[in-house]
Amino acid sequence: VRIAVLGTGIVARTVGAALVRLGEEVTLGTRDVEATLARTDTDVMGNVPLARWREENPAVRLDTYRRATADADLVVNATAGSSSLAALHAAGAENLAGKVLLDLANPLDHSADGPPTLFVKDTDSLAEQIQRAFPDTRVVKSLNTMSAHLMVAPGALADGGTSVFTSGDDPSAKQVVTELLHRLGWRDVIDLGDLSTARGTEMLLPVWVRLWQALGTGHFNFAVAR
Protein backbone atom coordinates (compact mmCIF):
# COMPACT_ATOMS: atom_id res chain seq x y z
CA VAL A 1 0.00 0.00 0.00
CA ARG A 2 0.98 3.65 -0.32
CA ILE A 3 1.84 5.21 3.00
CA ALA A 4 2.41 8.87 3.79
CA VAL A 5 4.61 9.40 6.83
CA LEU A 6 4.21 13.01 7.86
CA GLY A 7 7.44 14.41 9.26
CA THR A 8 11.14 14.20 8.44
CA GLY A 9 12.67 13.68 11.88
CA ILE A 10 14.05 10.54 13.45
CA VAL A 11 10.63 8.97 14.04
CA ALA A 12 9.47 9.59 10.46
CA ARG A 13 12.77 8.33 9.00
CA THR A 14 12.88 5.22 11.17
CA VAL A 15 9.27 4.27 10.53
CA GLY A 16 9.46 5.16 6.86
CA ALA A 17 12.54 3.03 6.25
CA ALA A 18 10.98 0.10 8.12
CA LEU A 19 7.79 0.29 6.05
CA VAL A 20 9.87 0.24 2.87
CA ARG A 21 11.58 -2.92 4.15
CA LEU A 22 8.08 -4.39 4.53
CA GLY A 23 7.53 -3.72 0.84
CA GLU A 24 5.35 -0.61 1.07
CA GLU A 25 5.58 2.56 -1.00
CA VAL A 26 6.51 5.29 1.45
CA THR A 27 6.52 9.06 1.02
CA LEU A 28 7.68 11.34 3.80
CA GLY A 29 5.64 14.52 3.98
CA THR A 30 7.07 17.95 4.72
CA ARG A 31 5.86 21.52 4.49
CA ASP A 32 8.34 22.71 1.88
CA VAL A 33 10.35 20.09 -0.01
CA GLU A 34 13.03 22.48 -1.27
CA ALA A 35 13.58 23.99 2.14
CA THR A 36 13.78 20.54 3.76
CA LEU A 37 16.36 19.38 1.20
CA ALA A 38 18.34 22.61 1.48
CA ARG A 39 19.10 22.03 5.16
CA THR A 40 22.69 21.08 5.85
CA ASP A 41 22.71 21.03 9.65
CA THR A 42 22.97 17.94 11.83
CA ASP A 43 20.43 18.34 14.63
CA VAL A 44 21.08 18.31 18.38
CA MET A 45 20.36 14.58 18.51
CA GLY A 46 23.04 13.88 15.90
CA ASN A 47 20.64 13.24 13.02
CA VAL A 48 22.11 14.07 9.63
CA PRO A 49 20.33 16.40 7.19
CA LEU A 50 17.48 14.70 5.34
CA ALA A 51 19.19 15.11 1.96
CA ARG A 52 22.13 13.06 3.22
CA TRP A 53 19.83 10.46 4.85
CA ARG A 54 17.97 10.01 1.57
CA GLU A 55 21.18 9.07 -0.21
CA GLU A 56 21.18 5.94 1.93
CA ASN A 57 17.42 5.50 1.75
CA PRO A 58 16.60 6.24 -1.87
CA ALA A 59 13.38 4.23 -1.85
CA VAL A 60 11.78 6.61 0.64
CA ARG A 61 10.18 9.43 -1.35
CA LEU A 62 9.71 13.00 -0.23
CA ASP A 63 6.81 15.29 -1.08
CA THR A 64 4.63 17.98 0.45
CA TYR A 65 2.25 17.09 3.27
CA ARG A 66 -0.57 17.65 0.79
CA ARG A 67 0.64 15.51 -2.10
CA ALA A 68 2.01 12.73 0.11
CA THR A 69 -1.36 12.48 1.85
CA ALA A 70 -3.46 12.77 -1.31
CA ASP A 71 -1.67 9.77 -2.82
CA ALA A 72 -1.73 7.63 0.32
CA ASP A 73 -3.90 4.76 1.47
CA LEU A 74 -2.65 5.09 5.04
CA VAL A 75 -1.24 8.15 6.81
CA VAL A 76 1.21 8.12 9.72
CA ASN A 77 1.58 11.22 11.88
CA ALA A 78 5.27 11.31 12.81
CA THR A 79 5.49 15.05 13.33
CA ALA A 80 6.21 16.68 16.69
CA GLY A 81 3.05 16.91 18.74
CA SER A 82 3.25 20.68 18.91
CA SER A 83 3.03 20.96 15.12
CA SER A 84 0.83 17.95 14.33
CA LEU A 85 -2.42 19.85 13.83
CA ALA A 86 -0.73 22.39 11.56
CA ALA A 87 0.86 19.62 9.51
CA LEU A 88 -2.45 17.80 9.17
CA HIS A 89 -4.25 20.99 8.14
CA ALA A 90 -1.55 21.47 5.50
CA ALA A 91 -2.15 17.89 4.36
CA GLY A 92 -5.80 18.84 3.91
CA ALA A 93 -8.97 17.43 5.44
CA GLU A 94 -10.16 16.32 1.99
CA ASN A 95 -6.98 14.27 1.52
CA LEU A 96 -7.32 12.69 4.97
CA ALA A 97 -11.04 11.92 4.69
CA GLY A 98 -11.91 8.26 5.10
CA LYS A 99 -8.30 7.24 5.68
CA VAL A 100 -6.67 5.56 8.63
CA LEU A 101 -4.36 7.96 10.45
CA LEU A 102 -1.84 6.25 12.73
CA ASP A 103 -0.87 8.90 15.28
CA LEU A 104 2.57 8.44 16.85
CA ALA A 105 2.92 11.94 18.27
CA ASN A 106 2.98 13.08 21.88
CA PRO A 107 1.83 16.47 23.17
CA LEU A 108 5.22 17.42 24.59
CA ASP A 109 5.90 21.00 25.61
CA HIS A 110 9.64 21.68 25.73
CA SER A 111 9.29 25.41 26.39
CA ALA A 112 10.36 25.34 30.05
CA ASP A 113 13.53 24.03 31.67
CA GLY A 114 13.45 20.49 32.98
CA PRO A 115 11.60 17.50 31.62
CA PRO A 116 8.92 18.32 29.03
CA THR A 117 5.35 18.77 30.21
CA LEU A 118 2.17 17.88 28.28
CA PHE A 119 0.23 20.65 26.54
CA VAL A 120 -2.94 18.54 26.66
CA LYS A 121 -3.69 15.82 29.21
CA ASP A 122 -6.01 14.05 31.58
CA THR A 123 -9.38 15.24 30.23
CA ASP A 124 -8.30 15.37 26.57
CA SER A 125 -5.50 14.10 24.37
CA LEU A 126 -3.67 15.09 21.20
CA ALA A 127 -5.23 12.09 19.46
CA GLU A 128 -8.72 13.33 20.32
CA GLN A 129 -7.82 16.87 19.23
CA ILE A 130 -6.80 15.46 15.87
CA GLN A 131 -9.94 13.33 15.62
CA ARG A 132 -12.17 16.36 16.38
CA ALA A 133 -10.34 18.48 13.80
CA PHE A 134 -10.65 15.74 11.15
CA PRO A 135 -13.90 13.93 11.94
CA ASP A 136 -13.90 12.00 8.64
CA THR A 137 -10.46 10.52 9.37
CA ARG A 138 -10.08 7.28 11.34
CA VAL A 139 -7.49 8.09 14.00
CA VAL A 140 -5.65 5.31 15.80
CA LYS A 141 -3.10 6.09 18.49
CA SER A 142 -0.23 3.66 18.86
CA LEU A 143 3.56 3.32 19.13
CA ASN A 144 3.85 6.60 21.05
CA THR A 145 5.28 4.96 24.17
CA MET A 146 8.77 3.92 23.06
CA SER A 147 11.84 5.12 21.16
CA ALA A 148 11.67 5.22 17.38
CA HIS A 149 14.14 2.36 16.89
CA LEU A 150 11.98 0.08 19.06
CA MET A 151 8.75 1.03 17.26
CA VAL A 152 9.97 -0.93 14.27
CA ALA A 153 12.18 -3.50 16.02
CA PRO A 154 10.37 -4.77 19.13
CA GLY A 155 12.49 -7.92 19.01
CA ALA A 156 15.47 -5.85 20.15
CA LEU A 157 14.14 -6.01 23.74
CA ALA A 158 13.04 -8.92 25.94
CA ASP A 159 12.85 -11.27 22.96
CA GLY A 160 10.01 -9.17 21.53
CA GLY A 161 7.92 -9.56 24.65
CA THR A 162 7.23 -5.92 25.49
CA SER A 163 3.87 -4.23 24.97
CA VAL A 164 2.33 -1.72 22.57
CA PHE A 165 -1.06 -0.09 23.00
CA THR A 166 -3.81 0.88 20.56
CA SER A 167 -6.61 3.40 21.04
CA GLY A 168 -9.26 4.32 18.48
CA ASP A 169 -12.95 4.75 17.84
CA ASP A 170 -13.05 2.79 14.56
CA PRO A 171 -12.58 -0.98 15.01
CA SER A 172 -11.66 -1.59 11.36
CA ALA A 173 -9.01 1.14 11.51
CA LYS A 174 -7.61 -0.40 14.66
CA GLN A 175 -7.52 -3.72 12.85
CA VAL A 176 -5.46 -2.18 10.01
CA VAL A 177 -3.00 -0.76 12.52
CA THR A 178 -2.85 -3.98 14.52
CA GLU A 179 -1.96 -5.97 11.40
CA LEU A 180 0.77 -3.46 10.63
CA LEU A 181 2.07 -3.78 14.19
CA HIS A 182 2.21 -7.55 13.83
CA ARG A 183 4.16 -7.18 10.59
CA LEU A 184 6.62 -4.93 12.43
CA GLY A 185 7.14 -7.75 14.93
CA TRP A 186 4.82 -6.75 17.78
CA ARG A 187 3.18 -9.67 19.55
CA ASP A 188 1.69 -8.06 22.66
CA VAL A 189 -0.70 -5.49 21.17
CA ILE A 190 -3.08 -4.28 23.89
CA ASP A 191 -6.32 -2.70 22.66
CA LEU A 192 -7.15 -0.15 25.36
CA GLY A 193 -10.47 0.84 23.81
CA ASP A 194 -11.77 4.05 22.28
CA LEU A 195 -9.62 7.03 21.36
CA SER A 196 -10.05 8.65 24.79
CA THR A 197 -7.77 5.92 26.15
CA ALA A 198 -4.94 7.73 24.36
CA ARG A 199 -5.03 10.05 27.39
CA GLY A 200 -3.49 7.15 29.26
CA THR A 201 -0.68 6.38 26.83
CA GLU A 202 0.17 10.04 26.20
CA MET A 203 0.42 10.47 29.99
CA LEU A 204 3.00 7.68 30.02
CA LEU A 205 5.49 10.14 28.58
CA PRO A 206 6.33 11.87 31.89
CA VAL A 207 7.55 8.59 33.40
CA TRP A 208 9.16 7.64 30.08
CA VAL A 209 11.35 10.76 30.02
CA ARG A 210 12.31 10.22 33.66
CA LEU A 211 13.20 6.58 32.97
CA TRP A 212 15.26 7.76 30.01
CA GLN A 213 17.15 10.06 32.37
CA ALA A 214 17.51 7.49 35.16
CA LEU A 215 18.57 4.62 32.87
CA GLY A 216 20.73 6.77 30.59
CA THR A 217 19.24 5.19 27.47
CA GLY A 218 16.07 5.14 25.42
CA HIS A 219 16.55 1.44 24.80
CA PHE A 220 13.76 0.31 27.12
CA ASN A 221 10.05 -0.35 26.94
CA PHE A 222 7.16 -1.32 29.16
CA ALA A 223 5.99 -4.91 29.25
CA VAL A 224 2.60 -5.34 30.85
CA ALA A 225 3.01 -8.56 32.83
CA ARG A 226 -0.25 -10.35 33.69
Add this chain to the structure above:
Amino acid sequence: VRIAVLGTGIVARTVGAALVRLGEEVTLGTRDVEATLARTDTDVMGNVPLARWREENPAVRLDTYRRATADADLVVNATAGSSSLAALHAAGAENLAGKVLLDLANPLDHSADGPPTLFVKDTDSLAEQIQRAFPDTRVVKSLNTMSAHLMVAPGALADGGTSVFTSGDDPSAKQVVTELLHRLGWRDVIDLGDLSTARGTEMLLPVWVRLWQALGTGHFNFAVAR
Protein backbone atom coordinates in the same frame (compact mmCIF):
# COMPACT_ATOMS: atom_id res chain seq x y z
CA VAL B 1 10.62 -1.35 63.80
CA ARG B 2 7.33 0.34 64.60
CA ILE B 3 5.41 1.31 61.50
CA ALA B 4 2.32 3.49 61.24
CA VAL B 5 0.22 2.73 58.18
CA LEU B 6 -2.18 5.61 57.75
CA GLY B 7 -5.50 4.45 56.37
CA THR B 8 -7.85 1.51 56.91
CA GLY B 9 -8.77 0.59 53.33
CA ILE B 10 -7.56 -2.28 51.21
CA VAL B 11 -4.10 -0.77 50.62
CA ALA B 12 -3.52 -0.09 54.31
CA ARG B 13 -4.78 -3.53 55.35
CA THR B 14 -2.75 -5.38 52.72
CA VAL B 15 0.48 -3.51 53.42
CA GLY B 16 -0.07 -3.61 57.18
CA ALA B 17 -0.60 -7.37 57.24
CA ALA B 18 2.45 -7.93 55.05
CA LEU B 19 4.66 -5.83 57.33
CA VAL B 20 3.47 -7.87 60.32
CA ARG B 21 4.50 -11.02 58.46
CA LEU B 22 7.94 -9.43 58.07
CA GLY B 23 8.09 -9.16 61.85
CA GLU B 24 7.33 -5.46 62.26
CA GLU B 25 5.02 -3.80 64.78
CA VAL B 26 2.23 -2.23 62.72
CA THR B 27 -0.47 0.22 63.73
CA LEU B 28 -3.10 1.35 61.26
CA GLY B 29 -4.00 5.00 61.69
CA THR B 30 -7.52 6.39 61.41
CA ARG B 31 -9.26 9.62 62.27
CA ASP B 32 -11.65 8.23 64.87
CA VAL B 33 -11.01 4.73 66.19
CA GLU B 34 -14.50 4.21 67.65
CA ALA B 35 -16.21 5.36 64.47
CA THR B 36 -13.96 3.14 62.33
CA LEU B 37 -14.70 0.08 64.50
CA ALA B 38 -18.43 0.86 64.58
CA ARG B 39 -18.78 0.53 60.82
CA THR B 40 -20.62 -2.62 59.75
CA ASP B 41 -20.85 -2.09 55.99
CA THR B 42 -18.94 -4.03 53.36
CA ASP B 43 -17.65 -1.48 50.84
CA VAL B 44 -18.32 -1.38 47.08
CA MET B 45 -15.15 -3.36 46.42
CA GLY B 46 -16.32 -6.18 48.71
CA ASN B 47 -14.00 -5.32 51.61
CA VAL B 48 -15.40 -6.33 54.98
CA PRO B 49 -15.67 -3.85 57.87
CA LEU B 50 -12.38 -3.22 59.63
CA ALA B 51 -13.61 -4.72 62.91
CA ARG B 52 -14.24 -8.01 61.15
CA TRP B 53 -10.90 -7.85 59.30
CA ARG B 54 -9.07 -7.32 62.59
CA GLU B 55 -10.48 -10.57 63.97
CA GLU B 56 -8.36 -12.34 61.38
CA ASN B 57 -5.44 -9.94 61.72
CA PRO B 58 -5.18 -9.41 65.48
CA ALA B 59 -1.51 -8.43 65.35
CA VAL B 60 -2.31 -5.28 63.37
CA ARG B 61 -3.11 -2.54 65.87
CA LEU B 62 -5.43 0.39 65.34
CA ASP B 63 -5.04 3.88 66.74
CA THR B 64 -5.58 7.50 65.80
CA TYR B 65 -3.48 9.07 63.06
CA ARG B 66 -1.78 11.10 65.77
CA ARG B 67 -0.87 8.34 68.21
CA ALA B 68 0.04 5.83 65.51
CA THR B 69 2.43 8.35 63.98
CA ALA B 70 3.88 9.57 67.28
CA ASP B 71 4.90 6.02 68.20
CA ALA B 72 6.28 5.10 64.76
CA ASP B 73 9.79 4.89 63.35
CA LEU B 74 8.44 4.78 59.78
CA VAL B 75 5.14 6.11 58.40
CA VAL B 76 3.29 4.78 55.35
CA ASN B 77 0.65 6.94 53.69
CA ALA B 78 -2.00 4.48 52.52
CA THR B 79 -4.90 6.93 52.58
CA ALA B 80 -6.81 8.01 49.48
CA GLY B 81 -4.93 10.76 47.70
CA SER B 82 -7.81 13.19 48.10
CA SER B 83 -7.60 12.95 51.90
CA SER B 84 -3.87 12.39 52.37
CA LEU B 85 -2.97 15.95 53.36
CA ALA B 86 -5.83 16.09 55.89
CA ALA B 87 -4.78 12.74 57.38
CA LEU B 88 -1.16 13.87 57.65
CA HIS B 89 -2.16 17.16 59.28
CA ALA B 90 -4.19 15.12 61.77
CA ALA B 91 -1.10 12.98 62.39
CA GLY B 92 0.76 16.17 63.21
CA ALA B 93 3.87 17.74 61.72
CA GLU B 94 5.71 17.31 65.02
CA ASN B 95 5.03 13.55 64.96
CA LEU B 96 6.16 13.28 61.35
CA ALA B 97 9.31 15.39 61.74
CA GLY B 98 12.53 13.61 60.85
CA LYS B 99 10.75 10.42 59.88
CA VAL B 100 10.64 8.57 56.57
CA LEU B 101 7.18 8.80 54.99
CA LEU B 102 6.54 6.18 52.32
CA ASP B 103 3.79 7.67 50.14
CA LEU B 104 1.65 5.10 48.30
CA ALA B 105 -1.22 7.44 47.41
CA ASN B 106 -2.31 8.73 44.03
CA PRO B 107 -4.06 12.04 43.34
CA LEU B 108 -7.17 10.44 41.86
CA ASP B 109 -10.30 12.53 41.37
CA HIS B 110 -13.37 10.30 41.10
CA SER B 111 -15.88 13.17 41.04
CA ALA B 112 -16.82 12.91 37.36
CA ASP B 113 -18.17 10.00 35.36
CA GLY B 114 -15.64 7.86 33.53
CA PRO B 115 -12.10 6.99 34.54
CA PRO B 116 -10.68 9.07 37.38
CA THR B 117 -8.61 12.14 36.53
CA LEU B 118 -5.67 13.54 38.51
CA PHE B 119 -6.20 16.55 40.79
CA VAL B 120 -2.51 17.43 40.57
CA LYS B 121 -0.20 16.54 37.68
CA ASP B 122 2.51 17.40 35.21
CA THR B 123 4.05 20.42 36.96
CA ASP B 124 3.47 19.16 40.51
CA SER B 125 2.60 15.92 42.30
CA LEU B 126 0.84 14.78 45.45
CA ALA B 127 4.19 13.61 46.81
CA GLU B 128 5.65 17.10 46.39
CA GLN B 129 2.55 18.68 47.94
CA ILE B 130 3.09 16.45 50.98
CA GLN B 131 6.81 17.26 51.10
CA ARG B 132 6.10 21.01 50.97
CA ALA B 133 3.48 20.73 53.73
CA PHE B 134 5.86 18.70 55.94
CA PRO B 135 9.35 19.96 55.10
CA ASP B 136 10.95 18.14 58.06
CA THR B 137 9.62 14.76 56.87
CA ARG B 138 11.57 12.62 54.40
CA VAL B 139 9.01 11.70 51.73
CA VAL B 140 9.65 8.77 49.39
CA LYS B 141 7.12 7.88 46.70
CA SER B 142 6.90 4.23 45.76
CA LEU B 143 4.53 1.29 45.20
CA ASN B 144 1.82 3.61 43.79
CA THR B 145 1.81 1.95 40.36
CA MET B 146 0.24 -1.45 41.05
CA SER B 147 -2.63 -3.15 42.89
CA ALA B 148 -2.33 -3.55 46.67
CA HIS B 149 -1.93 -7.31 46.53
CA LEU B 150 1.05 -6.96 44.19
CA MET B 151 2.72 -4.28 46.32
CA VAL B 152 3.49 -6.95 48.90
CA ALA B 153 3.71 -10.00 46.60
CA PRO B 154 5.67 -9.07 43.48
CA GLY B 155 6.49 -12.75 42.96
CA ALA B 156 2.87 -13.32 41.94
CA LEU B 157 3.65 -11.91 38.48
CA ALA B 158 6.35 -12.72 35.93
CA ASP B 159 8.39 -14.64 38.51
CA GLY B 160 8.92 -11.40 40.44
CA GLY B 161 10.45 -9.66 37.44
CA THR B 162 8.22 -6.57 37.24
CA SER B 163 9.35 -3.10 38.24
CA VAL B 164 8.76 -0.68 41.09
CA PHE B 165 9.88 2.95 41.15
CA THR B 166 11.25 5.21 43.90
CA SER B 167 11.31 9.02 44.00
CA GLY B 168 12.66 11.13 46.83
CA ASP B 169 14.93 13.99 47.79
CA ASP B 170 16.64 12.23 50.72
CA PRO B 171 19.01 9.43 49.66
CA SER B 172 19.06 7.78 53.10
CA ALA B 173 15.25 7.73 53.23
CA LYS B 174 15.19 6.18 49.77
CA GLN B 175 17.65 3.58 51.02
CA VAL B 176 15.32 2.70 53.93
CA VAL B 177 12.42 2.26 51.50
CA THR B 178 14.51 0.29 49.03
CA GLU B 179 15.56 -2.17 51.72
CA LEU B 180 11.91 -2.59 52.71
CA LEU B 181 11.00 -3.19 49.05
CA HIS B 182 13.66 -5.87 48.80
CA ARG B 183 12.26 -7.54 51.94
CA LEU B 184 8.81 -7.53 50.31
CA GLY B 185 10.31 -9.40 47.36
CA TRP B 186 11.00 -6.60 44.88
CA ARG B 187 14.12 -7.12 42.79
CA ASP B 188 13.77 -4.46 40.07
CA VAL B 189 13.66 -1.24 42.11
CA ILE B 190 14.24 1.71 39.77
CA ASP B 191 15.41 4.93 41.44
CA LEU B 192 13.96 7.67 39.23
CA GLY B 193 15.64 10.49 41.13
CA ASP B 194 14.32 13.34 43.22
CA LEU B 195 10.75 13.67 44.44
CA SER B 196 9.65 15.60 41.35
CA THR B 197 9.96 12.33 39.42
CA ALA B 198 6.82 11.23 41.29
CA ARG B 199 5.02 13.33 38.66
CA GLY B 200 5.91 10.55 36.27
CA THR B 201 4.71 7.63 38.36
CA GLU B 202 1.52 9.38 39.49
CA MET B 203 0.79 10.07 35.80
CA LEU B 204 1.02 6.34 35.15
CA LEU B 205 -2.38 5.96 36.81
CA PRO B 206 -4.43 7.04 33.76
CA VAL B 207 -3.00 4.19 31.69
CA TRP B 208 -3.19 1.86 34.70
CA VAL B 209 -6.96 2.38 35.10
CA ARG B 210 -7.49 1.88 31.36
CA LEU B 211 -5.41 -1.31 31.40
CA TRP B 212 -7.48 -2.47 34.37
CA GLN B 213 -10.61 -1.91 32.28
CA ALA B 214 -9.18 -3.48 29.11
CA LEU B 215 -7.68 -6.52 30.84
CA GLY B 216 -10.57 -7.00 33.26
CA THR B 217 -8.21 -7.47 36.20
CA GLY B 218 -5.85 -5.53 38.44
CA HIS B 219 -3.45 -8.46 38.42
CA PHE B 220 -0.87 -6.85 36.16
CA ASN B 221 2.18 -4.65 36.49
CA PHE B 222 4.71 -2.86 34.34
CA ALA B 223 8.10 -4.42 33.77
CA VAL B 224 10.64 -2.01 32.35
CA ALA B 225 12.53 -4.16 29.86
CA ARG B 226 16.01 -2.87 28.95
